[in-house]
Amino acid sequence: MEWWELVHALSKIFDLSENDIGLLDVDDLKKPRPPVLVEWIERESGFRLDLTFYIGVEVPSKQAGMALACRLAEALGQEILTNPPEDPDGAMSSPDSWVLALPTGEIYVVRQINPESDAVEIDRAPERMKRLRLPLMN
Template sequence: MRGEVGEERLFESIARALGVPHEEVARFDVDGPADAAVLVERALRPAGFRTDVSLYADVTRASGARGLTSVEVATRVSALLGEEAIVSPPADDPAVAVTWFLVTPDGKRFRASEASLDEDSVDIDRSTLRPE
């Protein structure tokens, strides 16, 4: 996500996007129990797209996630948060190592090349935006 998104606000948006109760979204903890339908890893970055999010969904319990791609989930969450999001292309995409999908809060999607920042940050080169 472009901005720094607080955990509570992020979890609420993910719950709404996937159609699960808020209490079914929890922080991923490798040492803790994994009894929520959706587990979330959130890291804050110093620049570029500030909130890095990884989701792990049990689609038998989060039926709203069944069949959705990561771009579709990002599109829903982006709209709910009012934040731009970038998403890795699918693993079988030949450009997966150097491009991203940019999703805007109004649902527009673009392919973009990564901009060079420090190793702890990720951003896109807006001059490379191509409608998807």
């Protein structure tokens, strides 16, 4: 994926100008920052791109988590992994659990094959993928 593709998709999802989305520069945190910052880390295998979004309070759309992953997957035509939602009772989810959003709109809870690895390879066996539906009701 190219940077401009991500910026274009995020600007539509958040209803912002493309100028309101910027790449996080940890060496220059003092300059005025755009409302949406993206930390972009490339990996050698598995899910090759690791993105973290920092969304300012001034952003009108409150898309986050699984809803944002679903919208991005559809907009980019790519699979997106995100963290699972928090348990209502405050329990931590397993560190090897992920939510996989597909471009088709389907979402699944999946497991990482080797949680100790920096490469995020997921178990794609259908019998171990748990389908979810948005919105999740507690």
